[in-house]
Amino acid sequence: MGEREADLVLVERVQSGDQEAFGLLVSKYQRKLLRLVMRFVRDSAEAEDVTQEAFIKAYRALPGFRGESAFYTWLYRIGVNTAKNWLVARSRRMPTVSEIATDDTTDIGDGGLLRDDTTPEQILMSKQIGETVNAAMDALPEDLRTAIALREIEGLSYEEIAQVMDCPIGTVRSRIFRAREAIATKLRPLLDTESDQRW
Protein backbone atom coordinates (compact mmCIF):
# COMPACT_ATOMS: atom_id res chain seq x y z
CA MET A 1 0.00 0.00 0.00
CA GLY A 2 1.52 3.34 -1.07
CA GLU A 3 1.56 6.68 0.63
CA ARG A 4 -1.49 7.86 -1.29
CA GLU A 5 -3.48 4.83 -0.16
CA ALA A 6 -2.30 5.27 3.42
CA ASP A 7 -3.55 8.87 3.31
CA LEU A 8 -6.92 7.62 2.05
CA VAL A 9 -7.19 5.30 5.04
CA LEU A 10 -6.62 8.29 7.29
CA VAL A 11 -9.24 10.26 5.37
CA GLU A 12 -11.72 7.42 5.76
CA ARG A 13 -11.17 7.43 9.51
CA VAL A 14 -11.89 11.16 9.59
CA GLN A 15 -15.01 10.59 7.50
CA SER A 16 -16.05 7.98 10.08
CA GLY A 17 -15.85 10.57 12.84
CA ASP A 18 -12.25 10.18 14.10
CA GLN A 19 -11.03 13.77 14.30
CA GLU A 20 -7.58 12.76 15.58
CA ALA A 21 -6.87 11.11 12.24
CA PHE A 22 -7.11 14.57 10.70
CA GLY A 23 -4.40 15.70 13.12
CA LEU A 24 -2.03 13.16 11.60
CA LEU A 25 -2.74 14.61 8.16
CA VAL A 26 -2.20 18.15 9.44
CA SER A 27 1.14 17.16 10.99
CA LYS A 28 2.21 15.50 7.79
CA TYR A 29 1.35 18.29 5.37
CA GLN A 30 1.41 21.52 7.38
CA ARG A 31 4.89 22.66 6.29
CA LYS A 32 4.33 21.68 2.71
CA LEU A 33 1.07 23.61 2.63
CA LEU A 34 2.60 26.56 4.45
CA ARG A 35 5.38 26.80 1.88
CA LEU A 36 2.76 26.78 -0.85
CA VAL A 37 0.73 29.51 0.86
CA MET A 38 3.83 31.63 1.35
CA ARG A 39 4.15 31.90 -2.42
CA PHE A 40 1.04 34.07 -2.19
CA VAL A 41 1.23 35.45 1.35
CA ARG A 42 4.64 36.86 2.17
CA ASP A 43 4.03 37.58 5.81
CA SER A 44 4.80 34.41 7.77
CA ALA A 45 2.24 35.02 10.50
CA GLU A 46 -0.53 35.68 8.01
CA ALA A 47 0.61 32.69 5.97
CA GLU A 48 0.17 30.54 9.07
CA ASP A 49 -3.35 31.93 9.52
CA VAL A 50 -4.21 31.19 5.90
CA THR A 51 -2.74 27.70 6.20
CA GLN A 52 -4.86 27.02 9.27
CA GLU A 53 -7.91 28.29 7.45
CA ALA A 54 -7.14 25.99 4.51
CA PHE A 55 -6.99 22.99 6.84
CA ILE A 56 -10.31 23.95 8.44
CA LYS A 57 -11.88 24.26 5.00
CA ALA A 58 -10.44 20.89 4.03
CA TYR A 59 -11.91 19.29 7.13
CA ARG A 60 -15.34 20.70 6.40
CA ALA A 61 -15.13 19.56 2.77
CA LEU A 62 -13.95 16.04 3.59
CA PRO A 63 -17.39 14.42 3.27
CA GLY A 64 -17.19 15.31 -0.41
CA PHE A 65 -13.70 13.91 -0.94
CA ARG A 66 -14.00 10.70 -2.96
CA GLY A 67 -10.35 9.79 -3.37
CA GLU A 68 -10.18 10.25 -7.13
CA SER A 69 -7.07 12.39 -6.55
CA ALA A 70 -4.39 12.10 -3.91
CA PHE A 71 -5.28 13.80 -0.64
CA TYR A 72 -2.46 16.34 -0.92
CA THR A 73 -3.44 17.22 -4.49
CA TRP A 74 -6.91 18.00 -3.22
CA LEU A 75 -5.51 19.89 -0.21
CA TYR A 76 -3.18 21.82 -2.54
CA ARG A 77 -6.15 23.18 -4.50
CA ILE A 78 -7.87 24.24 -1.29
CA GLY A 79 -4.67 25.94 -0.14
CA VAL A 80 -4.29 27.85 -3.38
CA ASN A 81 -7.93 28.97 -3.36
CA THR A 82 -7.75 30.01 0.27
CA ALA A 83 -4.60 32.02 -0.34
CA LYS A 84 -6.07 33.71 -3.41
CA ASN A 85 -9.26 34.58 -1.55
CA TRP A 86 -7.15 36.02 1.24
CA LEU A 87 -5.29 38.19 -1.26
CA VAL A 88 -8.55 39.47 -2.71
CA ALA A 89 -9.95 40.22 0.73
CA ARG A 90 -6.71 41.88 1.74
CA SER A 91 -6.70 44.12 -1.29
CA ARG A 92 -10.17 45.32 -0.30
CA ARG A 93 -9.09 45.90 3.32
CA MET A 94 -5.83 47.68 2.59
CA PRO A 95 -6.23 51.45 2.95
CA THR A 96 -4.80 53.57 0.20
CA VAL A 97 -2.06 56.02 1.07
CA SER A 98 -4.51 58.91 1.09
CA GLU A 99 -6.66 57.15 3.72
CA ILE A 100 -3.85 57.00 6.24
CA ALA A 101 -4.01 60.03 8.51
CA THR A 102 -0.62 61.66 8.45
CA ASP A 103 -0.68 62.33 12.15
CA ASP A 104 -1.59 58.71 13.00
CA THR A 105 1.55 57.11 11.70
CA THR A 106 2.47 55.92 15.17
CA ASP A 107 -0.48 53.51 15.03
CA ILE A 108 1.15 51.66 12.20
CA GLY A 109 3.85 50.57 14.59
CA ASP A 110 6.93 48.85 13.30
CA GLY A 111 6.41 49.32 9.59
CA GLY A 112 2.76 48.45 9.54
CA LEU A 113 1.55 46.30 6.72
CA LEU A 114 4.68 44.31 5.92
CA ARG A 115 5.45 42.73 9.29
CA ASP A 116 6.94 39.41 10.30
CA ASP A 117 5.80 38.14 13.67
CA THR A 118 8.31 35.32 13.93
CA THR A 119 9.88 35.86 17.29
CA PRO A 120 13.61 35.58 17.97
CA GLU A 121 12.80 32.60 20.17
CA GLN A 122 11.12 30.82 17.28
CA ILE A 123 14.02 31.56 14.99
CA LEU A 124 16.46 30.24 17.60
CA MET A 125 14.36 27.14 18.20
CA SER A 126 14.17 26.43 14.48
CA LYS A 127 17.93 26.79 14.19
CA GLN A 128 18.51 24.49 17.17
CA ILE A 129 16.21 21.87 15.73
CA GLY A 130 18.04 21.98 12.41
CA GLU A 131 21.43 21.66 14.07
CA THR A 132 20.24 18.81 16.28
CA VAL A 133 18.89 16.86 13.34
CA ASN A 134 22.05 17.38 11.30
CA ALA A 135 24.29 16.39 14.20
CA ALA A 136 22.20 13.31 14.90
CA MET A 137 22.38 12.34 11.23
CA ASP A 138 26.16 12.65 11.24
CA ALA A 139 26.33 10.43 14.32
CA LEU A 140 24.30 7.62 12.74
CA PRO A 141 25.93 4.41 11.55
CA GLU A 142 26.43 4.56 7.80
CA ASP A 143 23.75 2.01 6.92
CA LEU A 144 21.10 3.88 8.93
CA ARG A 145 22.19 7.26 7.57
CA THR A 146 22.13 5.99 4.00
CA ALA A 147 18.71 4.40 4.40
CA ILE A 148 17.02 7.48 5.86
CA ALA A 149 18.74 9.81 3.38
CA LEU A 150 17.57 7.73 0.45
CA ARG A 151 14.06 7.78 1.83
CA GLU A 152 13.68 11.35 3.05
CA ILE A 153 15.95 13.27 0.68
CA GLU A 154 15.89 11.14 -2.48
CA GLY A 155 12.30 9.99 -2.02
CA LEU A 156 13.00 6.37 -2.93
CA SER A 157 10.56 3.60 -2.03
CA TYR A 158 11.60 0.82 0.33
CA GLU A 159 11.89 -1.52 -2.62
CA GLU A 160 14.19 0.86 -4.45
CA ILE A 161 16.29 1.41 -1.35
CA ALA A 162 16.55 -2.35 -0.90
CA GLN A 163 17.93 -2.62 -4.43
CA VAL A 164 20.40 0.22 -3.87
CA MET A 165 21.59 -1.14 -0.54
CA ASP A 166 21.34 -4.78 -1.61
CA CYS A 167 19.34 -5.85 1.40
CA PRO A 168 15.81 -7.11 2.12
CA ILE A 169 12.91 -4.66 2.29
CA GLY A 170 12.38 -5.60 5.93
CA THR A 171 15.94 -4.49 6.68
CA VAL A 172 15.27 -1.18 4.96
CA ARG A 173 12.16 -0.65 7.07
CA SER A 174 14.11 -1.46 10.22
CA ARG A 175 17.03 0.83 9.35
CA ILE A 176 14.80 3.79 8.55
CA PHE A 177 12.85 3.29 11.78
CA ARG A 178 16.03 3.02 13.87
CA ALA A 179 17.45 6.12 12.22
CA ARG A 180 14.30 8.10 12.95
CA GLU A 181 14.24 6.92 16.54
CA ALA A 182 17.92 7.82 17.06
CA ILE A 183 17.34 11.34 15.74
CA ALA A 184 14.02 11.74 17.57
CA THR A 185 15.66 10.77 20.86
CA LYS A 186 17.96 13.79 20.55
CA LEU A 187 15.16 15.98 19.28
CA ARG A 188 12.60 15.24 21.99
CA PRO A 189 14.12 17.51 24.67
CA LEU A 190 13.66 20.43 22.26
CA LEU A 191 10.16 19.35 21.32
CA ASP A 192 9.13 19.13 24.95
CA THR A 193 9.40 22.90 25.27
CA GLU A 194 6.38 25.17 24.78
CA SER A 195 4.34 23.81 21.89
CA ASP A 196 4.20 27.19 20.15
CA GLN A 197 7.96 27.39 20.15
CA ARG A 198 8.46 24.16 18.23
CA TRP A 199 10.57 24.24 15.11
Place this chain on the structure above:
Amino acid sequence: MKSQLSELSALLDGELDPHEVRPAVKAATHESELRENWQAYVLIGDQLRRECTGSRDLTACVMAKIRAEPVVLAPRKLQPTGRHHPGLALAASVAGVAVVGWLAMAGNSQFSPTESRLAAVMGTSAAVLPAPTFASQVTPYLTPAQTLARVADEAALQSQDSTMTAARGDMSEYLLAHHTQSSTFRLGNNAGHVRTVTMTGRPARP
Protein backbone atom coordinates in the same frame (compact mmCIF):
# COMPACT_ATOMS: atom_id res chain seq x y z
CA MET B 1 5.41 0.00 21.75
CA LYS B 2 8.58 -0.48 19.70
CA SER B 3 6.72 -2.54 17.12
CA GLN B 4 3.99 0.11 17.00
CA LEU B 5 6.62 2.80 16.40
CA SER B 6 8.16 0.71 13.65
CA GLU B 7 4.75 0.38 12.03
CA LEU B 8 4.18 4.11 12.48
CA SER B 9 7.42 4.82 10.66
CA ALA B 10 6.42 2.56 7.76
CA LEU B 11 2.91 4.03 7.76
CA LEU B 12 4.36 7.50 7.29
CA ASP B 13 6.20 6.22 4.23
CA GLY B 14 3.15 4.38 2.91
CA GLU B 15 5.08 1.13 3.12
CA LEU B 16 2.91 -0.98 5.41
CA ASP B 17 1.29 -4.12 4.09
CA PRO B 18 -2.42 -3.52 3.38
CA HIS B 19 -3.58 -5.62 6.34
CA GLU B 20 -1.35 -3.63 8.70
CA VAL B 21 -2.54 -0.16 7.71
CA ARG B 22 -5.90 0.11 9.44
CA PRO B 23 -4.70 -1.25 12.81
CA ALA B 24 -1.70 1.09 12.67
CA VAL B 25 -3.89 4.10 11.82
CA LYS B 26 -6.30 3.20 14.60
CA ALA B 27 -3.46 2.90 17.11
CA ALA B 28 -1.95 6.21 15.98
CA THR B 29 -5.23 8.09 16.38
CA HIS B 30 -5.84 6.62 19.83
CA GLU B 31 -2.36 6.88 21.40
CA SER B 32 -1.03 10.37 22.11
CA GLU B 33 2.53 9.03 22.35
CA LEU B 34 2.26 7.63 18.82
CA ARG B 35 0.91 10.96 17.56
CA GLU B 36 3.87 12.76 19.11
CA ASN B 37 6.26 10.36 17.46
CA TRP B 38 4.47 10.89 14.15
CA GLN B 39 5.07 14.63 14.50
CA ALA B 40 8.74 14.03 15.32
CA TYR B 41 9.25 11.73 12.32
CA VAL B 42 7.57 14.25 10.01
CA LEU B 43 9.71 17.06 11.42
CA ILE B 44 12.89 15.03 10.87
CA GLY B 45 12.02 14.50 7.22
CA ASP B 46 11.16 18.15 6.68
CA GLN B 47 14.43 19.23 8.31
CA LEU B 48 16.49 16.85 6.18
CA ARG B 49 14.81 18.24 3.07
CA ARG B 50 15.36 21.81 4.29
CA GLU B 51 11.62 22.34 4.14
CA CYS B 52 11.16 23.94 7.55
CA THR B 53 10.23 27.58 7.41
CA GLY B 54 10.95 28.42 11.03
CA SER B 55 7.34 28.95 11.95
CA ARG B 56 5.52 27.21 14.74
CA ASP B 57 3.78 23.84 14.73
CA LEU B 58 0.24 24.45 13.58
CA THR B 59 -1.17 21.03 14.49
CA ALA B 60 -2.33 21.97 17.98
CA CYS B 61 -3.97 25.21 16.79
CA VAL B 62 -5.72 23.52 13.88
CA MET B 63 -6.93 20.63 16.01
CA ALA B 64 -8.28 22.97 18.68
CA LYS B 65 -10.46 24.56 15.98
CA ILE B 66 -11.35 21.19 14.48
CA ARG B 67 -12.58 19.90 17.84
CA ALA B 68 -14.96 22.85 17.97
CA GLU B 69 -16.35 21.83 14.57
CA PRO B 70 -19.18 19.34 14.09
CA VAL B 71 -17.82 15.82 13.61
CA VAL B 72 -17.47 14.93 9.96
CA LEU B 73 -19.49 11.94 8.91
CA ALA B 74 -19.60 10.69 5.37
CA PRO B 75 -21.39 7.60 4.00
CA ARG B 76 -18.98 4.71 3.98
CA LYS B 77 -18.23 3.97 0.38
CA LEU B 78 -17.82 0.43 -0.81
CA GLN B 79 -14.23 -0.73 -0.95
CA PRO B 80 -12.97 -2.61 -4.04
CA THR B 81 -11.55 -5.36 -1.89
CA GLY B 82 -13.27 -8.27 -3.58
CA ARG B 83 -15.00 -9.22 -0.37
CA HIS B 84 -18.61 -10.15 -0.91
CA HIS B 85 -21.35 -10.75 1.63
CA PRO B 86 -23.71 -13.20 -0.04
CA GLY B 87 -26.54 -12.38 2.30
CA LEU B 88 -26.21 -8.67 1.65
CA ALA B 89 -26.18 -9.10 -2.11
CA LEU B 90 -29.12 -11.44 -1.97
CA ALA B 91 -31.07 -9.12 0.28
CA ALA B 92 -30.35 -6.25 -2.07
CA SER B 93 -31.53 -8.31 -5.03
CA VAL B 94 -34.71 -9.22 -3.25
CA ALA B 95 -35.27 -5.66 -2.12
CA GLY B 96 -34.73 -4.29 -5.59
CA VAL B 97 -36.95 -6.88 -7.20
CA ALA B 98 -39.58 -6.39 -4.57
CA VAL B 99 -39.77 -2.70 -5.30
CA VAL B 100 -40.11 -3.45 -8.99
CA GLY B 101 -42.75 -6.06 -8.31
CA TRP B 102 -44.63 -3.93 -5.83
CA LEU B 103 -44.77 -0.99 -8.20
CA ALA B 104 -45.64 -3.18 -11.15
CA MET B 105 -48.50 -4.74 -9.27
CA ALA B 106 -49.79 -1.31 -8.46
CA GLY B 107 -50.64 -0.95 -12.17
CA ASN B 108 -51.23 -4.47 -13.36
CA SER B 109 -52.00 -7.95 -12.10
CA GLN B 110 -49.65 -10.14 -14.11
CA PHE B 111 -47.90 -11.67 -11.06
CA SER B 112 -48.75 -14.97 -9.51
CA PRO B 113 -50.03 -15.17 -5.93
CA THR B 114 -46.62 -16.54 -4.84
CA GLU B 115 -44.83 -13.59 -6.40
CA SER B 116 -47.31 -11.20 -4.93
CA ARG B 117 -46.81 -12.65 -1.44
CA LEU B 118 -43.03 -12.47 -1.76
CA ALA B 119 -43.16 -8.90 -2.94
CA ALA B 120 -45.63 -8.05 -0.18
CA VAL B 121 -43.32 -9.56 2.47
CA MET B 122 -40.46 -7.42 1.21
CA GLY B 123 -42.62 -4.49 0.27
CA THR B 124 -42.94 -2.93 3.69
CA SER B 125 -39.23 -2.26 4.04
CA ALA B 126 -38.49 -2.14 0.33
CA ALA B 127 -40.97 0.64 -0.32
CA VAL B 128 -38.77 3.26 1.34
CA LEU B 129 -35.57 2.14 -0.34
CA PRO B 130 -34.29 4.51 -3.03
CA ALA B 131 -32.20 3.29 -5.93
CA PRO B 132 -28.60 2.58 -4.99
CA THR B 133 -26.13 5.21 -6.20
CA PHE B 134 -23.18 2.81 -6.55
CA ALA B 135 -22.35 0.73 -9.59
CA SER B 136 -23.91 -2.72 -9.82
CA GLN B 137 -23.41 -5.73 -11.92
CA VAL B 138 -26.38 -6.18 -14.21
CA THR B 139 -27.77 -9.69 -14.42
CA PRO B 140 -29.06 -11.01 -17.72
CA TYR B 141 -32.39 -9.46 -18.57
CA LEU B 142 -35.40 -11.21 -17.06
CA THR B 143 -38.98 -10.12 -16.74
CA PRO B 144 -39.94 -9.05 -13.25
CA ALA B 145 -42.06 -12.18 -12.85
CA GLN B 146 -39.19 -14.44 -13.85
CA THR B 147 -36.83 -12.61 -11.57
CA LEU B 148 -39.18 -12.82 -8.60
CA ALA B 149 -39.56 -16.56 -9.11
CA ARG B 150 -35.84 -17.03 -9.48
CA VAL B 151 -35.06 -15.02 -6.37
CA ALA B 152 -37.70 -16.88 -4.40
CA ASP B 153 -36.08 -20.19 -5.33
CA GLU B 154 -32.63 -18.94 -4.42
CA ALA B 155 -33.84 -17.57 -1.13
CA ALA B 156 -35.42 -20.90 -0.22
CA LEU B 157 -32.21 -22.80 -1.03
CA GLN B 158 -29.61 -20.52 0.46
CA SER B 159 -29.91 -18.06 3.33
CA GLN B 160 -31.22 -18.61 6.80
CA ASP B 161 -34.08 -16.32 7.77
CA SER B 162 -31.97 -14.61 10.40
CA THR B 163 -29.16 -13.93 7.93
CA MET B 164 -31.57 -12.41 5.44
CA THR B 165 -33.26 -10.42 8.14
CA ALA B 166 -29.95 -9.08 9.42
CA ALA B 167 -28.68 -8.33 5.94
CA ARG B 168 -31.95 -6.72 5.02
CA GLY B 169 -31.74 -4.63 8.16
CA ASP B 170 -28.16 -3.62 7.35
CA MET B 171 -29.21 -2.78 3.81
CA SER B 172 -32.20 -0.78 5.01
CA GLU B 173 -30.05 1.22 7.38
CA TYR B 174 -27.45 1.83 4.71
CA LEU B 175 -29.94 2.94 2.10
CA LEU B 176 -31.87 5.03 4.58
CA ALA B 177 -28.61 6.83 5.32
CA HIS B 178 -28.32 7.55 1.61
CA HIS B 179 -31.95 8.41 1.14
CA THR B 180 -31.47 12.14 1.41
CA GLN B 181 -28.56 12.01 -1.00
CA SER B 182 -30.39 10.16 -3.73
CA SER B 183 -32.92 11.43 -6.14
CA THR B 184 -36.47 10.32 -5.43
CA PHE B 185 -37.04 6.79 -6.66
CA ARG B 186 -40.07 6.60 -8.83
CA LEU B 187 -40.83 3.98 -11.39
CA GLY B 188 -44.56 4.21 -11.63
CA ASN B 189 -46.17 1.71 -13.95
CA ASN B 190 -43.02 1.39 -16.04
CA ALA B 191 -41.53 -1.01 -13.47
CA GLY B 192 -41.98 -3.86 -15.91
CA HIS B 193 -39.30 -2.35 -18.13
CA VAL B 194 -36.70 -2.06 -15.39
CA ARG B 195 -33.82 -4.54 -15.32
CA THR B 196 -33.06 -6.13 -12.00
CA VAL B 197 -29.52 -5.84 -10.67
CA THR B 198 -27.30 -7.41 -8.09
CA MET B 199 -24.75 -5.62 -5.93
CA THR B 200 -21.22 -6.86 -6.07
CA GLY B 201 -19.57 -4.02 -4.24
CA ARG B 202 -17.64 -2.72 -7.22
CA PRO B 203 -17.09 1.03 -7.25
CA ALA B 204 -18.61 3.18 -9.95
CA ARG B 205 -16.53 3.66 -13.05
CA PRO B 206 -15.51 7.28 -13.69
